[in-house]
Amino acid sequence: MAIPGNLLSAVTESVDPNTSGWLAKLNCTISKGTGGRNGDGTLRLSSTASGEMQARTASSYPVTVGQEYQAFADASGATVPERIGIRWMTAANAEISITWSLSTATASATWHRIAVSGTAPATAASAQVVVSATPAAGSVISHFENVYLGVPMRTQGNLLSADAEGIEHATLKWVAETNCSIARQAPMVQWPVDYYLAGGQVLALTVTANGNAAAKVTEKPAATAGTEYVGYCYLSPPTSGSTTWVELRFYTAADVLLTATRANLAAPGTGYYQQRVSAVAPATTAYATLAVGITSGTAAQVMRIDGAVIATAPVIREGSIVPYADASFEADVAGWTVTSGVATLARSTPWGTYGIDGAYALTVSSATATASTIRSARFPAGAAAGLSFRLQLYTNVSAGGWTIQRHIRWYDAANNSLGLTSSTSATAPTPNWWVLTHSGTAPALATQAAVELSLTATSTSSALRVDAVQIWEALPLIEVDADDTTAVVTLTLRELTLGYLLTVWRVTSDGARTLVRGASGLIQYEVIAGDQLIIEDAEAPLGVPVTYYVEIVADVSAVPETRTSDPVELDPGDTQYAWLKDPGRPDRNMRIMMAEPPSWSRPVAQAEYRVRRRRNSVILSDVRAGLEGTLAVYTQTDEEREALHRLLDSGSTLLWQAAPGHGVDDMYIAVGAAAEGRQGMATDTWRTWQLPVKQVDMPVTVGVASSAGRTWQDVLTENATWAEVLSKYLTWEDVFLDRKIGA
Known part of the structure; x- marks a missing residue:
């Protein structure tokens, strides 16, 4: 690849x-x-x-x-x-x-x-x-x-620059803070062939004298109070018994340290292990930074660091109200407590032994065959009353046996308990990891929720692992919305299973199916990379009701899960106008006025053989070609004229869509030499265009160009000034797609 x-x-x-x-x-x-x-x-x-x-x-x-x-x-x-x-x-x-x-x-x-x-x-x-x-x-x-x-590779969404994330250029973005020196080294590290964010050079922290040692990033990326952030990097400890750590720090504008949240690496060896830590930025936060270190180090010991990131904390399930620290247990058990019984809680160890999200899980242990109850902290749920919420978590019985009853405990704004919505009690499934769910409706006055688990160990010395805990509002699994101003139908798919295969069709009233286009081309057996997917279908027909039919399968031979949307229809508006669209660059699509109805021809390749003394020729013909003709259109302003030039520049296959009733279906076309003519006086902004077109097949492999999660934060991190942005990119489309000059 x-x-x-x-x-x-x-x-x-x-x-x-x-x-x-x-x-x-x-x-x-x-x-x-x-x-x-x-x-x-x-x-x-x-x-x-x-x-x-x-x-x-x-x-x-x-x-x-x-x-x-x-x-x-x-x-x-x-x-x-x-x-x-x-x-x-x-x-x-x-x-x-x-x-x-x-x-x-x-x-x-x-x-x-x-x-x-x-x-x-x-x-x-x-x-x-x-x-x-x-x-x-x-x-x-x-x-x-x-x-x-x-250009240097960096993690999308990282608040740190590429030079702070990787150590390929210099150590200028890092500083020794306590009892150490720092330098670059080039150990032999085998990364997966398609993992490009870790490089050949790493930051080496060498302990000066016996004791604690630390280094930190010198950059000060802006952070917002109340937002949960995650910090992480690869740590390579000097020994498997060394206590190395990563720390996320928040500061005021006056450079006063507000909080420092640390996660120790439970290293199984001396390799490279990505250790995460997350925390919510407190009030008056102005910026954040990342620190690494070793506790009780020995003089001359070396720990190595690579791939430093500070980013907005991920959400395991879109819309989940459970903070990352309480959902993934990467640093500790967060806000979870034992409210009754003999059970004990701990983060699993070592790194990578248990975990669905990240490298750790919550470990529940019971020395006796008795009942216990554990509960998370309270999480804001907004005006939840009357809304349906879903709880989901992953469990793994690693010793003994358990019965589990799952609850959502509801609270009002004053932290008063409003009771539980509960599942039935059942034996925890084995072996390996299982996903368990429960749905419930929030009672009146509910504004907060907590996860509560009633657990009964069925034998002594039982152990249960819990990970990827989520609560979210249960919204429709498939939803459609039409935007007539852009002639785009937005299809939203929720609660998808990562790693499964997805196929999406657009279905017209006669039952005809057409595959819908995604980032990699037509969506057929596409691997699902997130639990929620938003598809913008810019090729949906105008003035015709359509539905969307979805199949989700574990593999191509499995029985599919199916979903069907409600009908949706795009309003074509003024019938004198048509749409010209680029399937791969929908941001260039434009609605344009027709100057005159097109006339069509359908050429055919023929060979004529004249037979002596016969009146009629022998004609051998290939199949007749698709439609050919000229689209005559107007642009009314300089902005429209420039937009049409931009649409035609790539020479890509375009989609022409006219309102129903014009006697022609939507048509994929190749545009030849475009002629731009003036209407009258030189100052008149109107232009008449003659666009010679030929009908072609729908492009199959063309994907919708996108930024794949790129945000303004990435632009801010990568460029110190707007002048730098202007020097790197020709157009705003290039900024959006991160398409630098010369790349």
Whole structure:
């Protein structure tokens, strides 16, 4: 799979099917190796003699002066360490300099990440990727693949910059705070081939003297009081018994520390483990930051850090009122308590042993075969009275046995209990993880809710794991809404199962089904990535009632869960107008006035054979082609004229939709040479356009371009000023899609 945003071609990136994207630069020969992960091919370097060997990309890629770029690759070499560099070139293709990564700490035949980032210097016009190793003899072999060159990768929604999240450029975004020094190192770490957010270089915190040590991010991203945030990073402890931690801190505008919430890593070893911590920003919060450290460290011990993130805390189920700390148990048991019985509560250990969301779960233990009740904190539910809510949680019986009764306990604004809505009591299912649910209607005056579980251990020394706890208002599973101003039907699907496969059809009154378009093309057996999905169908017909039919399956051979929406219809409005739409860029769609009704022809490819002494020819014909003709339309303002140019610029297949009753169905068209004519005086803004069109098939693989969760926070984090935004992007559409100049 191609690396998103890569300036390199797919062949250069994956070294498949050949090495045409690469050239030997120094002391080596190159050939195609095998055993890669991004396709089987690898770039195989064989040294000619002792000394450094280098290979580079065959092409140079345009860069923008002052912009930071990142290069990474996966490397494998049993004999010598490797490094990677960005080679900056002038407009005359002369080398300016090379920004090198550190060399990996030792050689390793296991695939591991190497990475570097740097800022394009003042005279740079282009860049190349260079890979390097320094053997002590000839015929030493190193392999490289999965190569990237582009803007630095960062987690979408991260309040921290790419240089604070990763350590590929320098340690300038971090500072030693207590009893330590910090530096960059390049250990051999094997990340999944399609995980691009962790690089080849990490932050190394070295303890100065026996005792506690800490470092922190120097950036101060803005935070909002009352919002729950999550902070996390990868931690590699010096020993499995070391107490390392990540801490989320909130400060006032005067730089006064308000709160510091810490989560200790329960490490099963000395690898890299993503440890999360979450907290709600208190009143007067102005900004947040992230700190890491080790408790009771030993002098010269080294802990390593990578992938630092501060973001708005995730919601496990869309609309859930349970805060992340109380739902996922990544730091501790949060607001959960035992209200009766002998049960005890703890966070599971070690990291990764139990968990549905994250790396930990709530552990309920009972030494005796008796009943206990546990309860969460209270969570604001708004004006909940009379509304239906759903409770969902995951359980895993890891020892003994249990019976479980699930409740939602309701409270008024004064924290008075209003009683319970309860499920029946039942034996906890085994083995492995099970999802348990309960639905109930909030009573009068209810504004808060808590989760309560009545648990009875059926044997001594019983243990139950609980994770991913959620309460949300039970809204319709499928919902439609028509927006006549944009000619778009919005389809909302709720309570989807992650990892299942989704297919969505639009159904007309005659029963005809058409697959609906999503981000990756027509939605057919698409893997579900979130519990709620909003689909904007810009290809729905005008003036015709349609419904949406959905199938959800665990796999293609399974019996599907089905959903059918209510009917919905788009109002075509003034019949003198039609819509021109780009299926892949619906933001460019426009409603446009027709100048005259189109006339159509249907050409056919024919071969004529004249037979001697026969009156009639023999004609051999192919099937008759689709409609061809000219759409004559008006643009009435300069804004409309520019919008039509923008719509036509890509040369993509368009959808033409006219109001019913015009004797022509919706039609996918290819537009030829567009002619723009004036109406009269030069100052008249009206234009008459002649658009020669040919009917074509509906594009199947074209997906709807989107930002996939990109927000203004990402723009704010990535750019210090609006001038910087203007220097990176040509249009607001490019800002939305994160399509930088030259990318």
